[in-house]
Amino acid sequence: MKQKDEGKNRKNRGYKALLLLVACSFFLLFFMVLSIIVGAAKIPFSTVVDAFWHFDKENIKHLMVIDLRLPRVISAVVVGAALAVSGAVMQGMTRNPLADSGLMGLNSGAALALAICLAYIDKVTYSQIILSAFIGAGAGALAVYGISSLVPGGNKPMKLVLSGAAVSTFLVAVSQAIAIGNKMSQNLNFWTMGSVTGNSWNQLKAAVPVIGAGILIAVLLSGRISILSMGEEVALGLGVRLNFVKTVGTIVVVLLAGTSVALAGTITFVGMLIPHFARYLIGPDYRLIIPLSAVLGALLLVVADIGAKTLSAPSEIPLGALISLLGVPVFLYFARRQKGEL
Amino acid sequence: MKKGIRTENIKAAYGEKVIIEELSISIPMGQITTIIGPNGCGKSTFLKTLGRILGIKKGYIYLDGEEIHRLPTRELAKKLAILPQAPQAPDGLTVEELVSYGRFPYQKGLGRLTGEDKEIVSWAIEATGLKGLEEQATSDLSGGQRQRVWIAMALAQETEVILLDEPTTYLDMAYQLEILELLEDLNKVHGCTILMVLHDLNLASKFADHMIAFREGRVIKAGTPGEVMNKETLKEVFQIDAAIVTDPVSARPICMSYQLLNKEKNRSKVKKGA
Numbered sequence: 190m191k192q193k194d195e196g197k198n199r200k201n202r203g204y205k206a207l208l209l210l211v212a213c214s215f216f217l218l219f220f221m222v223l224s225i226i227v228g229a230a231k232i233p234f235s236t237v238v239d240a241f242w243h244f245d246k247e248n249i250k251h252l253m254v255i256d257l258r259l260p261r262v263i264s265a266v267v268v269g270a271a272l273a274v275s276g277a278v279m280q281g282m283t284r285n286p287l288a289d290s291g292l293m294g295l296n297s298g299a300a301l302a303l304a305i306c307l308a309y310i311d312k313v314t315y316s317q318i319i320l321s322a323f324i325g326a327g328a329g330a331l332a333v334y335g336i337s338s339l340v341p342g343g344n345k346p347m348k349l350v351l352s353g354a355a356v357s358t359f360l361v362a363v364s365q366a367i368a369i370g371n372k373m374s375q376n377l378n379f380w381t382m383g384s385v386t387g388n389s390w391n392q393l394k395a396a397v398p399v400i401g402a403g404i405l406i407a408v409l410l411s412g413r414i415s416i417l418s419m420g421e422e423v424a425l426g427l428g429v430r431l432n433f434v435k436t437v438g439t440i441v442v443v444l445l446a447g448t449s450v451a452l453a454g455t456i457t458f459v460g461m462l463i464p465h466f467a468r469y470l471i472g473p474d475y476r477l478i479i480p481l482s483a484v485l486g487a488l489l490l491v492v493a494d495i496g497a498k499t500l501s502a503p504s505e506i507p508l509g510a511l512i513s514l515l516g517v518p519v520f521l522y523f524a525r526r527q528k529g530e531l
Numbered sequence: 532m533k534k535g536i537r538t539e540n541i542k543a544a545y546g547e548k549v550i551i552e553e554l555s556i557s558i559p560m561g562q563i564t565t566i567i568g569p570n571g572c573g574k575s576t577f578l579k580t581l582g583r584i585l586g587i588k589k590g591y592i593y594l595d596g597e598e599i600h601r602l603p604t605r606e607l608a609k610k611l612a613i614l615p616q617a618p619q620a621p622d623g624l625t626v627e628e629l630v631s632y633g634r635f636p637y638q639k640g641l642g643r644l645t646g647e648d649k650e651i652v653s654w655a656i657e658a659t660g661l662k663g664l665e666e667q668a669t670s671d672l673s674g675g676q677r678q679r680v681w682i683a684m685a686l687a688q689e690t691e692v693i694l695l696d697e698p699t700t701y702l703d704m705a706y707q708l709e710i711l712e713l714l715e716d717l718n719k720v721h722g723c724t725i726l727m728v729l730h731d732l733n734l735a736s737k738f739a740d741h742m743i744a745f746r747e748g749r750v751i752k753a754g755t756p757g758e759v760m761n762k763e764t765l766k767e768v769f770q771i772d773a774a775i776v777t778d779p780v781s782a783r784p785i786c787m788s789y790q791l792l793n794k795e796k797n798r799s800k801v802k803k804g805a
Contacts, residue, residue, distance in 0.1 A: 416632055422615035425584045427688070428608025428636040473621035474628065 206477040209470060213484040217266070220491045224262045225254055227495060229503050232258070260393055264385040265494045265508075266487040267393075268453040269463075271400045273486025274407050274479055275445035276460020277467070281414035281475045282438045285346040286465070286523055290326070290446035291457025292350050297357040297364070298329015299450035304364040308371040315395040315451075322447035330443070332356045347524065361455070383456035383509025385494055396448045403444040407479050410438060414475040456509040458516025459486055465523065534595050535560040536581060536692065536726070541590035543573070543580045543748075550576040551748040553590070558741075560691070563718050563725045565735040567759075568745030569769055574728045575616065575696050577745070581726070582613030582694050594692070608636035612685035613694040617701065620669045626680050627665040630655055633687025655686040658721075659713060675706030679713065686717070693717070695727035699734070707731070711738045733785040736760045737778065744768045760784035766792065 225237050232250050239245075240254035272290060279288035290296050302325025306313055337343035337352045367373075407414075413434045417424045425431055449456070467481040490508070493515075497508045536558040543551040550573045558564050558581075566574045579585035581592060583599055592599045599607055612633075620629055633655065634648040644652070656662055659679040664672065669680055678698060685693050698714070699707040715738055717723045729735040735742060735756075742759040744751045745768070752764045765773040765786065773789040 412635075412638075416635060418621050419629075419632070420615065420618055422579075422584050422613075423618050425604070426582055426608065426613040426615070426685075427632060428603075428605035430604055468623075473624050 202472055202474070202477065206471045206481060209481055210484055213481070213488055217484060217488045217491060220488065220495065221262050221266065224265070224491055224495050225258045228258060228498050256390070260388045260390055261385050261494070262491060263393055263397070264388040264452050265490040267397055267400045268385060268449040268456065269459060269486035269488070269490030270404060270483040271445040271449040271486075272456060272459035273463035273467075273482040273489075274404050275442045275449075276462075277464035277475065277479050277482045278407050278410070278414060278438050278442050278445075279460065280464050281411075281418045281478075282435060284418060284420070285349065287346045287350050287461055287520070289458060289461035290442065290449075291357075291455060291459075292353045292461060294329035294333035294353045294356040294360070295326040295443065295446040296329070296450050296455040296457065297360040298332070299323070299326040299447045300455050301325055301360045301364045301367075302328070303451060304367040304373075308367050308373060315392050319395055319399060319448055319451045322451040323443050324447075326443045326447035326450065329356065329360060330439075350524075382507030383454040383512070384497075384505075384507055385453045385490075386505065388452055392452060396452050399444055399448045403441050403448070404479075404483055406437065406441050407445075408476075410434060410441070411475040411479045414438065414479070415473070418473065418475065454509065456490075456512055458512055458520060459489060461523075462516055462519055463489060465519075536724075537593045538581070539591040539593070541580060541592060542588040543576050543585060544588055545576075545585075549588075549748070551580070554748065554750065555590075556743070556750055556753065558724070558726055560724045561718075561722055562740035563715065563738055564727075564741040564743060565739040566726070566728045566743045566745060567730075567732055567735050567768070568751075572745040572768075573748040574745045576748075578613070578694050578696050578726070578728055579615075582611065583607065584613060584615070605636045608688060608690075610690050611692040611694065612688040612690045614681050614685055614696065614698060616696040618681055620677075620680075622670055623668050624670075625665065626656065626661055626667050626669060626672070626683075627652065629669055629680055630661075630683045630687050633684040636688060651689060652687050655683040658686060658717070659683040673706070674702050675709055678702065678706075678710055682710070682713065682717075691722075692724045692726065695725070697728050697730055699729065699731070707734060714738070732760065732765075733778075736783045736785060737781045756783050760786065765789070 222234070222237065226232055226234055230253070232254060236250050237254055240248075240251040244255060245251050275290045275295075276288060279290070279293065280286060299322040302321040303318060306318055306321040310317065333349065333353045333356045336356065337349050340348060342348060343352065413424070413429050416427055416429050417431075417434060421431060463482045463486045464478055467478045467485055471477045471481060489512070493511050494508055497506045497511055500506055537556070539555050541551060541554050542549065554577070566577065568574045576585060580587050583604065587600075594607070594610055599611075631644055631648065631652045634644060634652065637648065638644075656665060659682055661676065661679055661683060664676065669677055672680065682695075682698070695714070698710050702710065711734060714725050714727070718725050736759075739756050741754070742756050743753045744759050744764055751768050752759050761775060761784065762773055765771055765775075770792045771789040772792055773786045775784050776787045777783070778785045
């Protein structure tokens with residue numbers, strides 16, 4: 190019955206997606222403002238408005254709004270969007286319902302590259318950090334897919350997840366060893382739990398254009414990704430340049446995952462969760478799934494970050510841990526539902 | 532410019548495993564050609580190389596005198612459609628959505644459907660007898676209907692040639708006939724050249740203007756059903772001793788019954804094993 194209803198709504202799918210995009214953007218804006226208001230010290234809404242329109246650099250609360258809370262909430266927005274879109278692109282290209290940059294080793298690869306960069310390079314610039322995160326994300330993915338390809342049937346979704354878990358655990362251990370060995374242990378949570386605290390405008394200046402470009406390319410590619418989700422042979426038959434789409438798609442995934450790790454550490458499950466939810470809302474067309482995933486991913490991270498700073502105030506719950514709390518049951522649900530094919 | 536599909540000394544392989552060593556053959560235009568042969572004989576591989584789903588290691592494939600690997604893949608997709616075996620649509624995709632993907636080779640930019648695209652999509656849906664089901668999710672359809680949706684997608688590509696890899700797999704007898712009759716209509720009414728791999732010899736004979744029999748990557752025999760569906764060819768291709776009669780309805784040769792040629796050998800194997 191449910192699918193028949195979806196069918197009837199098909200003509201409206203485009204409008205429905207637009208409506209959802211607008212509604213979610215509205216919610217996103219609301220929670221972004223809320224996220225600036227709440228925190229260790231509550232800042233009244235009027236002060237937030239003041240900080241934007243009549244910024245006074247002597248006013249400590251204005252400084253908090255502009256230099257701490259605004260970059261933090263923008264980080265949550267771009268990281269959420271980046272992770273969700275990278276997950277959507279991976280799911281569409283590989284037809285793997287469990288694809289996620291965290292589960293497939295990209296995030297932990299990027300984190301290790303970051304640890305090496307911070308520990309062994311003097312006066313590292315933020316662009317170098319992001320660049321190393323790309324290399325790390327690519328190497329992490331290569332390791333996971335490489336190990337899987339050695340096993341017969343290794344490209345099945347669940348085998349990839351297992352291989353991803355093994356590689357990630359190893360990479361995280363190495364990152365932690367480097368962090369401890371170089372007395373960077375105050376950042377230890379960052380590698381395993383993820384967080385958007387303490388991001389500065391400088392970091393955002395380097396990261397936001399990359400993520401923006403990545404999402405834009407993903408949107409331009411989305412029609413081809415829809416066709417690819419019907420299988421490679423069908424896509425080839427329709428004249429899709431498979432190698433081109435896969436190469437560009439992989440670059441987009443690495444850019445998005447790497448940059449989000451550089452901003453927020455390793456956060457898993459957003460990339461798996463959000464595209465499924467978007468698909469549930471508007472159907473299997475990636476031209477709609479990808480933009481909606483971007484907004485929904487941003488929304489999830491902003492809301493989760495509000496939770497991270499308020500649930501056990503004044504101390505903070507790691508953002509990644511909160512998301513995993515939500516992600517694990519959903520992961521188990523999908524893993525069980527598709528057990529025959531995994 | 533010479534019309535039709537022609538291959539010249541093509542070699543096809545999966546990695547190190549060579550499936551087709553050297554093959555030169557022509558496929559007549561405007562006809563239905565069926566390919567038969569035992570499992571692993573290279574018939575699907577051959578179809579995939581024609582549809583450039585699989586690259587060739589050597590040789591040339593020409594479509595209307597042009598080498599297909601020199602054509603931009605989208606241009607080729609306007610001339611030749613290929614349906615792989617048992618394609619899978621994502622959950623929830625509707626008939627109309629799936630068929631409209633057939634317009635991809637003609638689209639620019641983000642891929643909005645033009646008025647012309649929409650007309651062709653609804654024509655393809657009507658030609659395959661799916662009118663009224665446009666809004667249905669393909670996952671809710673019967674196997675036969677679903678296969679017709681894929682054929683409609685290929686039709687929406689507006690190509691002169693359609694290649695199909697076992698379009699009747701997993702379908703029961705009535706549905707098999709339904710699909711093949713649809714393809715016959717497309718050939719007769721719209722002049723589509725159809726080339727397909729079929730497992731069922733009798734259906735292959737019944738619907739073909741031209742037949743090709745494969746074995747171990749080589750063409751054993753190509754010609755009319757009468758020339759291919761005979762005792763000698765089937766013996767060489769399938770290692771069977773076939774009893775061929777003429778179908779009273781279609782007047783085509785059909786294989787009524789058959790025995791394994793090396794039955795004695797198999798028996799002695801079983802004995803030795805025991």
